[in-house]
Amino acid sequence: MKQLLELLGFLALVQGGAGLLHEFTDWHVGLVQRIGLLDGYEIYASVALIVLAFALFAAAEAFSSRS
Numbered sequence: 001m002k003q004l005l006e007l008l009g010f011l012a013l014v015q016g017g018a019g020l021l022h023e024f025t026d027w028h029v030g031l032v033q034r035i036g037l038l039d040g041y042e043i044y045a046s047v048a049l050i051v052l053a054f055a056l057f058a059a060a061e062a063f064s065s066r067s
Helices: 002-025 042-066
Strands: none
């Protein structure tokens, strides 16, 4: 379970970083800008993904220390 949480956290961190990279450099990477529902909110979605990544890392750490 710890490895799954870490993997999901890593993916969220990469996608959030790629979304911010796209917004500030116009380099076309990541999935955030491809979701039409998020038009105009890409920066907020990217930051939310980065926050989610850190929460998943914390949950993975808490899960491993509990076992």
